[in-house]
Amino acid sequence: MARYFRPNTETKTGAFIVKALISVLALYSLYLILLNFICAVSCKAVSYAGYAALALILFAFACFIAYKAEVSPAAFVLAVFVLGFLTKSIPAFLTDIKPVSDFDVFYQYALKLLNGGRSLEDMEYFRTWAYQTGPVIYYAALMKLFGTGLLTLKLANCFFMAGTNVFIYLIARKISNDYTARAVSLLYLLYPAPYFLAPVLTNQHFAACMFLSSIYVLLIERLNWAVKGILAGAVIAVGNTVRPIGIVIIAASIIWEIIEIIRSGKLLKTGSVIMLLLSYLLVSYGCSAAVKHADINSEGLANNFPLWKFVVGLNYEAKGQFSYEDEYEIYRIQDFNKRNKAAEQVIKQRLSVGIKKLAGLMNAKQIAMWAGSDTLSWGFYQQIDGQLVPSEEVKKIEPIILKSEKMYYIFIFILMLAGFCRSAWENKINHGVALLSLILLCYFGIHFFIEIQVRYRYFAMTIVFILAAKGCEAVFYSLREYRERYP
Structure with a gap:
């Protein structure tokens, strides 16, 4: 399987496609970095200078620990997991905020399911978006196993967030080396944004861990191709x-x-991706x-209104974010067929406004x-x-925390951009970098058209941190000790 993933020879067409992919992502990353700097300037960038210095200090600290921690990869995995779990547990224990919005719906119906309640489709929400039954079953199963209450679910969040941190390290090792992988995993451990969601009953923590584990499986070269495809596909489905x-x-x-086939110039073992699918x-x-069959939801895990995400995502006035006007005029139409037709008409109308207005919408969505x-x-x-109202204590610390997160966020994107530049300079781009870049490109691409929220960048940021490992290579290569250890 290693030969399949790493062809000994590479066609010119294949090399061009991969380098073009990396170049597109590099340009898009530069665009996002510039947008972030522009937003920082508009918010009095001078006040961000100290936080930028803090981001650099944390980077230096993570690199120092990664370099000095002379432990085996297995020991490092254990250490990262324990640290990830303990640090994420702090906000989980310290906050006693009740779930809101969809998260409250998940929790209340999980309790109902745990107490023998069935037929979730009786609620319009679960009849339309039956796939949201998944989080309800997940929370109900956790409470069945470990006891009811929010703390159980919050600690489960911490467990899977720690798992995500581990897979960032393991996948980064596949595309770079052990030192840079340790550095980015420690950087992610210190990244503020995941802590904001640690006490939240969001479905993102479990899913992100599952998706990263599937990517890791795909990059295990010695694993049998059939086992690889079956295992990765099953894990993706569970996360899904x-x-x-x-x-x-x-x-x-x-x-x-397809790109690997073009790169090798041969139709080799395509069975892995077939088994995956x-x-x-x-x-x-x-x-x-x-x-x-369990009579939990007669609609199964179907999405009975997939057009809704596009209706919202193409709303110019709301900049691709949730709109109460769309909810009242479209979502609340009771007849599924009439609702779909209304949604189709709105989507066509919003796509026909002209290139200039569409470009303005897309730019506004990237900013948001x-x-x-x-x-x-x-x-x-x-x-x-x-x-949702902040307490007086939260009002005091929130600006400091968010400014720190913003500078950290920009810094990681700069590292990823440096990684893309280094990859493009190499004779042959690592196959893992190609896969991760495609995942990130697909994620960026779909959000041009569907509903957006800031918290939706959660999974994408795990990929950004992994790709930042290549950026660490570019930064460290000037150091003699690094070149001697990783020539």
Whole structure:
């Protein structure tokens, strides 16, 4: 399988395609970095100078620890997992904020399911978006095993967030070396944004861990191709039952397979991606059928209104974010067929506004999602009269935390950009870099058209940190000791 992933010879066409892919992502990363700097300037950039210095200090600290920690990879994995779990547990224990919005729906219906309740489709929400039954079953299963209450679910968050940190290290080792992999895994451990969601009952933590584990499986060269495809597809499907973005990894994997065939100039073992797709479809269908059979939701895990994401994502006035006007005029139409037709008409109308207005919308969406400030609201605000309101203590610390996160965020993107430049300079681009780049490109691409929120960048940021390992190579290569250890 190693020969399949690393062809001894590479065609000119294949090399051009991969370098073009890296170049596109490098340009897009530069665009996002510039957007973030522009936003920082508009918010009095002088006040960010100290936080930029803090980001550099944390980078130096992570690199120093990575270099001095003379422990085996297995010991480092254990250390990162324990540190990840303990540090994420701090906000989980310290906050006592009740779930809000969709998260409260998940929790309440998980309790209902745990107490014998069935037929979630009785609620319009679960009839329309039956795939949201997945998080409900996931939370109910956790409480069945470990006891009811929010703390159980928060600690499960911490467990899978720690797992995500481990897979960042393991995957980074596949595309770079042990030192840079340790550095980026420690950088992610210190990254503020995941802590904002640690106490939140979001479906992102479990899913991100599953998706990263599937990517790691795909990059294990010595694993049998059939086992690799089956295992990775099954894990993606399991993650997809809780957060349905697995199609991004599936699509990227198929494109990756095609590129690998072009790079090698031979139709080699394509069975792995076929097994991946079959496994994904079978497990997805099996999970949906099981939900129906258990009488939890007669709609299974279906998405009965996929057009909604595009309706919202193409809303110029709302800049691709949730719109109450769209909810009242489209979502609340009871008849599924009429609702779909109304959605189709709105989408066509919003796509026909002209290139200039569409370009303006796309730029506004990039600013909102990839250059916008993060928020503490989901996990640290209190709900008062239907509104999320920060306490006086949160008001004091929030600006400091968010400015620190912003500088950290920009710095990691700069590292990733440096990594793309280094990869483009190499004679042959690592196959793992190609896969991760495709996943990131697909993730960026789909959010040009669908609904956006700042918290939706959660999974993408794990890929950004992994790719930043190549940027660390570019930074460290000037050091003699580094060149001697990793020539």
